[in-house]
Amino acid sequence: MAAAAGLAEAAQAPLTINGAPVDIALTAGVAARGAAGSDLASPVDRAAIAVDQARAARRMVGAFDEAAYGDPGDNLSLISELMTALKDGEVTLAYQPKYDFRAERITGVEALMRWSHPRRSFVSPDLFIGMAEETGRIRPLTEWAIRRAIADQKTMSEAGQALTVSVNISGRLLSDESFAEFALAEVAASGADLCFEITETAVMDNPELALRIIARFAEAGIAVSLDDYGAGLSSLTYLKQIRADELKIDKSFILGLDQSSRDALLVKSTIDLAHSLGLKVTAEGVETPTALALLRGMGCDLAQGYLIGRPVPLAVLTEQLAGPTVETALARQA
Numbered sequence: 001m002a003a004a005a006g007l008a009e010a011a012q013a014p015l016t017i018n019g020a021p022v023d024i025a026l027t028a029g030v031a032a033r034g035a036a037g038s039d040l041a042s043p044v045d046r047a048a049i050a051v052d053q054a055r056a057a058r059r060m061v062g063a064f065d066e067a068a069y070g071d072p073g074d075n076l077s078l079i080s081e082l083m084t085a086l087k088d089g090e091v092t093l094a095y096q097p098k099y100d101f102r103a104e105r106i107t108g109v110e111a112l113m114r115w116s117h118p119r120r121s122f123v124s125p126d127l128f129i130g131m132a133e134e135t136g137r138i139r140p141l142t143e144w145a146i147r148r149a150i151a152d153q154k155t156m157s158e159a160g161q162a163l164t165v166s167v168n169i170s171g172r173l174l175s176d177e178s179f180a181e182f183a184l185a186e187v188a189a190s191g192a193d194l195c196f197e198i199t200e201t202a203v204m205d206n207p208e209l210a211l212r213i214i215a216r217f218a219e220a221g222i223a224v225s226l227d228d229y230g231a232g233l234s235s236l237t238y239l240k241q242i243r244a245d246e247l248k249i250d251k252s253f254i255l256g257l258d259q260s261s262r263d264a265l266l267v268k269s270t271i272d273l274a275h276s277l278g279l280k281v282t283a284e285g286v287e288t289p290t291a292l293a294l295l296r297g298m299g300c301d302l303a304q305g306y307l308i309g310r311p312v313p314l315a316v317l318t319e320q321l322a323g324p325t326v327e328t329a330l331a332r333q334a
Contacts (some may be wrong), residue, residue, distance in 0.1 A: 031064035094311035171202025195223035251285025
């Protein structure tokens, strides 16, 4: 692992080709040979999977995680059950609150998919959402999430909680104009206050079409958030072009905020950059009162993380927000 990490770090230095600097990024996967007779014994195959696992976790280096990889045959049968699971109510949305520093209250939530399988119990979202993307099931899954989020937002409003609901949109759908028509029609018909969270890298496959669809969302009053900023290949070019309202700083920078002066410097400069572009900033992964206080001092707009609240079902969220101590406690900690 140490050797692979050294190679990946060395590869970060730009190359000069025909007199022009070219940035490169290397992702390394590390694996030993599997058990004799295993369907996945080859160290090369296992290392290739480790590369995919590292990329999914947004790390430069990753060791093959056999438990996370699971049984490919079983996973394929799992994805075939997904549409039935949607109809049967096994898939639900959990909501994680977002705390507004200036308003000193919860002003929004992020909708996160959860699958309670009758045989497997909890199925990791990283597994079933990733497989839905690979198998083309991500569109019906996202359409269901948008409809469910709109209905749940109405329930929150009736309970006295007018909250913006953020829904994650796969990069694969940013080149699907019929999906854009669906989303625009649903929001227009309901008058919902939604925010679509996208990753910056999602724009890279088909920039012209993706930017056009994002602009249509913005023109229709749907807020757009750039998720996981700072992880992967963040591009100032796309940051300048995307019609976004919010930038979410990746939790990898926030988790070490109270121990690393370098992370603090990067977070502060990112907040200043976003504000100069007219964007609000949400910090993900806020888990300590110290990090919350530092972010307030840096001028961050919103905080999200376990200190603020864990993802919970709608009924639990409504009950928590009705309590008198949640926001008062956070204001004191900041």
